Amino acid sequence: MAAVFSVQIAWGDCDEQGIVYYPNYFYWMDSAFQALLRKAGLNLRIIREKFGAIGIPLVEAKARFLASATHEDALAIDAAVSHWGRTSFRVEYRAFRERELVFEGLEARVWAVRTSENAVAPAPIPAGFRDALSAAGAAR
């Protein structure tokens, strides 16, 4: 039920040891997040224009790496919301090479709006956004 982003690891994604240079894992995690938004009929432009947020800034990101990966390997990364707070939410990621778990990760994001004083502040997540994203990738 999660959104899935697939990638084949490129030559340039690997370092001198022939394994993935790790910041690329976060690049693919973010790509999986974009796939989750897309599956929900959303993207960051829509979030700003339709829902009035100035963005959904990341406040935390982490990953655990269980196996190394190299160029030519194909990864399927699933993304699903794992927690809804009032003004923040978490998305969990799992990346598989066939049936082997290569890494798992988490992002925490905040719903941010511009206040009347022109500051940026957290605000309650609109139900329409939450429902759309939950439907796209909530349960596992």
Next chain:
Amino acid sequence: MAAVFSVQIAWGDCDEQGIVYYPNYFYWMDSAFQALLRKAGLNLRIIREKFGAIGIPLVEAKARFLASATHEDALAIDAAVSHWGRTSFRVEYRAFRERELVFEGLEARVWAVRTSENAVAPAPIPAGFRDALSAAGAAR
């Protein structure tokens, strides 16, 4: 007289052969272009807001690679305008590791504006932009 951008090559900039993954050379070329703009008191925001362009899109980029480079190597990349056309200009780059030329490159960019019909079209380069950029990095 050119603008200079300095970089120390990172572990993650290299591939399995232990040499720079080449798209990074273009990333550093663009960073040298930003350094040239900065030296001229400009950046892409100012170009849009003060000079009314919608941007200065790249229409061509190329590089010749004369030596390989690896992590820890320090490169100094100079940038200077090599040609002014009516609506376009070229910037040349040379990257040195101490006195050795590692690569040289060229970018061609166009001065682009939004027309009354809401299309994007080339337009004459404003003298103020040309003079500022020439002063920052024109002669060698």
Next chain:
Amino acid sequence: MAAVFSVQIAWGDCDEQGIVYYPNYFYWMDSAFQALLRKAGLNLRIIREKFGAIGIPLVEAKARFLASATHEDALAIDAAVSHWGRTSFRVEYRAFRERELVFEGLEARVWAVRTSENAVAPAPIPAGFRDALSAAGAAR
């Protein structure tokens, strides 16, 4: 008849203007080159181990940009050898968004070996390599 590499442009591939940050185009060109090698049953490890080269270093890369592209856009990049020299060869690339040509590029590479004096020097391209790569993506 060319090898084709497909990519959907990610949020993180674009700059503040919402268009592709151009070094990424070269990253995808290289990915198309890897796809061409793969279609020929080759990769850089095989080139070293089976054919005895120390690599096929890039000596030149260039691209012309005909249209801008943004996140969510799907590009199909074809790669085909356009010229065989004795010790070097060229690969040409064309990137399409549906039927629109977004950019076209060229890479020149050299067949490099380690000499008995432990230097790196160009050497004649083995017929087996040339035939395999030509079969994978030579004609258009």
Next chain:
Amino acid sequence: MAAVFSVQIAWGDCDEQGIVYYPNYFYWMDSAFQALLRKAGLNLRIIREKFGAIGIPLVEAKARFLASATHEDALAIDAAVSHWGRTSFRVEYRAFRERELVFEGLEARVWAVRTSENAVAPAPIPAGFRDALSAAGAAR
């Protein structure tokens, strides 16, 4: 007493919202780790050749983001070992824009060797490595 890696954020490091595309923060964290190794007279080649490890693979990485950053901003990222285990260690990072904390992060790495059965396994961290890295960036 920590090692410090300094970076000026480039145009291409930012996304359509004009703020840093977050995987770049991990790229700079890793660059700070390389700076820490360098300050200790080490790098990944030396670790393999002198100390006999096959590598020090990352098993976990995380970061908390406290402020956004944009191109032209200068970040100073300090790196210091925060924990030594028998076969693993942690490195902590803090990134400042002048006196403002922009993000803080953590990496956990394992000392990995090749066993007589040709498998990869954790092994005790050599005292020479630990002492060198601690001297380069342990206390704050």
